[in-house]
Amino acid sequence: MTDVVITGMGATTPLGGDLASTWDGLVAGRSGVVALTDEWAAPLAVRIAGTLAQEPSEKIDRVKARRLDRSAQVALIAAEEAWHDAGLGLGEDNPIDPDRLAVCLGSGIGGLHALLDNWDNYRDRGPRRVSPFTIPMLMANAPAANVALLVGAAAAVHAPVSACASSNEAISLAVDQIRLGRADVVVAGGAEATIHALPLAAFGQMQALSKRNDDPTAASRPWDKGRDGFVLSEGSAVLVLESLEHAKARGAKIYGTVAGAGVSNDNHDIVQPDPTGLGQSSAMLKALRESGLSASDIKHVNAHGTSTPQGDVTEAVSIRQALGDAVDDCVVTSTKSMTGHLLGAAGALESVTTMLALHHRIVPPTINLEDPEDDLGIDIAANAARELPGSGELAALNNSFGFGGSNVAVALTTANATGR
Structure with a gap:
């Protein structure tokens, strides 16, 4: 059976704008959960979330960002870090054969901000104020498709949607693609950005979220008797997966094996x-x-x-x-x-x-x-x-x-x- 190895990783999370800062926060036992102080959050029963430690606007050009839902923005940030971590370049400096390069990147909900923000525009200001980029921003495969455009993937682009299992399913699918010989390299992972009044209200109505508004960092407490639900968060993580043969041929450093x-x-x-x-x-x-x-x-x-x-x-x-x-x-x-x-x-x-x-x-x-x-x-x-x-x-x-x-x-x- 073909060995599938990890040669690059990247992330942007509530603990850090890159993987190194995220890992440091995890080992230190630091919480990334904060109180939501936005005006829109005031009426909600749940007013805490794991918001990004670094805004995507600090890394993505403003004009480009306007054509991307937040879920695609975070996917691009994590994917570019993972790609460079794997020792790979972009554009003319990209050594990977596009026909042997695939993307498997999942999202549980997809472009929620694009959908709801443009509905607000339609309702309040009329149809002509709806962005022409709404559909390519809100579609569930937008994060995967934009990552494919970034790295030049032509073998395949997959976007598994299986709720909170989506990105692990994407990794599973990526391993299959390499073992079946359909790709040598697959960019795999997931992206999500749903910190918005509607999902917070909806999950809250399900009694799924913690209501520890007065103590955000203590709200997520797995296996503790005092737990009262999960904390909604946003971010992305991406891995570069390769066949062992391909990784060795290009002299890649290897973290380990899926x-x-x-x-x-x-x-x-x-x-x-x-x-x-x-x-x-x-x-x-x-x-x-x-x-x-x-x-x-x-x-x-x-x-x-x-x-x-x-x-x-x-x-x-x-x-x-x-x-x-x-x-x-x-x-x-x-x-x-x-x-x-x-x-x-x-x-x-x-x-x-x-x-x-x-x-x-x-x-x-x-x-x-x-x-x-x-x-x-x-x-x-x-x-x-x-x-x-x-x-x-x-x-x-x-x-x-x-x-x-x-x-x-x-x-x-x-x-x-x-x-x-």
Whole structure:
């Protein structure tokens, strides 16, 4: 089976405008959740969110930005960082054959700002005030398509939409494209930008969001008895994936390997996870089988861990089911305790974070875990970063679960890693 390796990574998140600052914030246990002080937020029951640490306007030309929804803006920022991190140039300096280059970049909701802002223009000022760029801004594949234009991808452009599992599904699809011989290089990941009154009100009406308006940094608290919902966040994370043969041929530095992925569906409810955890554990077991890994190889799980009452307990059950007795030697964390929930971009950010955890042999903490649920049966890196074993190859799983019952687990290892 073709080895698929990671040669570049990039991100823009509530913790930092690039991957380095995001990682530093995660290891330090810093929250990126803030109070929303905009006038539009005042009537809302939920007035906190994980807003970007650095505005896209600081990196994207104003004229260009006007033709892009915020979701595409963040995708371009993360993709360009990942591309350069992989040692690749753009335009005439791009050495990759366009017909062997693809993009797989998911979004759970897509161009929400473009849609709602232009509806406001139509309602308040008439049809002639609707931007002619509305459709190419709001379409769900806009982030993927704009990244493809950036890097010159001609092999294929895919935009999986499976709610909060979208970007891990994009990574899974990217691995398939390389193993099937359809591409040598795939830019994979996700982007989301939905911090707006409507989704905050809608998720709030579902009782899905934390209402800790008076204490934003403590609002996301996976597995804590005091958790009351997730925190809506925005951002993007992108990986450059290559066949090992291609990466070696161009002398690329390698972080590690995407060893495989597992995909399943709960077939239980449109929003609630199956409380048995069987769909989730199925995805993890499939990832292990595809990767040729055993449960005892897994030393770390970056959990979906959204800080919802039912979801966190179900995931603890599913991790135990998948790993069995080996769960005792595995460190689990939820970085959503610091970043909040990036919806369709969450999986990509957490796959990047998982790869960095293996690379640096340190697991970022789950912060705000003051009063853990009883009998979880998993070893959580509570409130402080945890070191991983100091020698030998390491492997980990990253879980993403989405509305509709979508489950994706990605298996990552330090196999094939070179110095960085």
